Amino acid sequence: MVGSVFEARVYVTLKQGVLDPQGDTVRSALEALGFAGVGDVRIGKFMVLTLNGASRAEAEAQVHAMCRQLLANPVIEDYRFDLADAPASSPSPPPGEGTGEGVRPAPKMRAGGT
Amino acid sequence: MKIGVLVFPGSWSHDDFLWVFREVLRVAAEPVWHKETSVSGFDALVLPGGFAHGDYLRAGAIARFSPVMPAVRRFAEGGGPVLGSCNGFQILCEAGLLPGALLRNDSLQYRCQWVQLRVDNPDTPFTPGAGRGQVLAMPISHGEGRYFADPATLRRMNDRGQIVLRYCTPDGRLTNAANPNGSLGHIAGIVSEGGNVFGLMPHPERAGEPAVGGTDGLLLLRALAGGLAAPAR
Numbered sequence: 001m002v003g004s005v006f007e008a009r010v011y012v013t014l015k016q017g018v019l020d021p022q023g024d025t026v027r028s029a030l031e032a033l034g035f036a037g038v039g040d041v042r043i044g045k046f047m048v049l050t051l052n053g054a055s056r057a058e059a060e061a062q063v064h065a066m067c068r069q070l071l072a073n074p075v076i077e078d079y080r081f082d083l084a085d086a087p088a089s090s091p092s093p094p095p096g097e098g099t100g101e102g103v104r105p106a107p108k109m110r111a112g113g114t
Numbered sequence: 115m116k117i118g119v120l121v122f123p124g125s126w127s128h129d130d131f132l133w134v135f136r137e138v139l140r141v142a143a144e145p146v147w148h149k150e151t152s153v154s155g156f157d158a159l160v161l162p163g164g165f166a167h168g169d170y171l172r173a174g175a176i177a178r179f180s181p182v183m184p185a186v187r188r189f190a191e192g193g194g195p196v197l198g199s200c201n202g203f204q205i206l207c208e209a210g211l212l213p214g215a216l217l218r219n220d221s222l223q224y225r226c227q228w229v230q231l232r233v234d235n236p237d238t239p240f241t242p243g244a245g246r247g248q249v250l251a252m253p254i255s256h257g258e259g260r261y262f263a264d265p266a267t268l269r270r271m272n273d274r275g276q277i278v279l280r281y282c283t284p285d286g287r288l289t290n291a292a293n294p295n296g297s298l299g300h301i302a303g304i305v306s307e308g309g310n311v312f313g314l315m316p317h318p319e320r321a322g323e324p325a326v327g328g329t330d331g332l333l334l335l336r337a338l339a340g341g342l343a344a345p346a347r
Contacts, residue, residue: 014217017264018217018262019217019220019260019296021218021219021220021221021222021296022218022222025222070171070175070179071171073172073175073208073215075207075213075214075215075262075263075264076215076217076262
């Protein structure tokens with residue numbers, strides 16, 4: 001049986017209660033620019049990885065394990081992720097389907113470069 | 115008596131540790147490459163400062179999976195003395211051999227300076243030569259040294275005397291100005307519950323000779339060296 005290729009988008013942020021001086025500094029800068037309605041800014045990490053899995057459930061379990069073991073430090077960080085079919089894996093890709101809680105299907109975009 | 119000094123790709127303080135052990139404290143010390151899978155023959159281990167594996171992802175996050183780390187864990191769990199300084203402290207926390215984690219300095223700046231440290235618990239295997247409340251001077255050099263642990267963990271550590279060193283003023287007071295990175299509780303150095311694993315952000319190996327500005331680091335390293343060495347003068 002041939003597995004599928006998935007694209008996981010992993011978001012890692014500092015837990016509530018952990019001081020985020022970068023976020024505080026950015027919030028101050030936004031205020032200085034006149035964006036008065038900004039309550040809180042948290043800076044985190046965004047990682048995109050492609051992986052093979054026999055099924056979506058297996059791929060999800062793999063990404064959870066990756067996050068717990070390496071991608072996030074549970075002492076200071078929370079993580080969540082979306083899992084979608086990798087763009088190149090099917091000729092007519094289905095619309096991206098977010099599985100992370102409260103996350104809309106992410107638009108196709110590249111990580112990194114501006 | 116032989117001390118193993120671990121070397122990861124990106125370590126930078128291993129030569130200073132080896133120098134102080136060999137040339138100042140006159141004990142045998144050897145580097146241990148991170149690909150080794152055994153630490154047999156060593157009586158104590160040191161994880162030095164630096165930027166192991168580039169500190170990619172998080173400081174120490176990749177290094178904790180180096181091939182040598184299972185042997186380090188077995189050594190620590192068997193009661194062997196392990197000291198991690200700076201990046202070594204970060205690796206020990208990532209590996210779960212010490213509680214908590216080290217975060218980006220609250221100043222968002224890399225800090226390279228001498229600091230004062232108050233000995234809050236001299237009753238550890240690493241501090242037999244120190245008195246309670248004694249103030250030591252050592253350099254720090256890091257961008258991610260803000261110690262964090264959740265409140266329950268901090269309480270437990272306090273109760274068990276696991277907090278060994280705190281940043282302080284020259285006369286031993288704990289002030290925000292004397293805390294170079296925003297560490298909770300001004301924490302600079304801690305030991306494991308068993309007391310045989312010691313992590314600290316300061317660099318004792320850079321305070322080992324008068325020529326470098328101070329010798330207070332010897333107070334910690336001499337203990338590791340088994341007390342066999344004569345005081346350096």
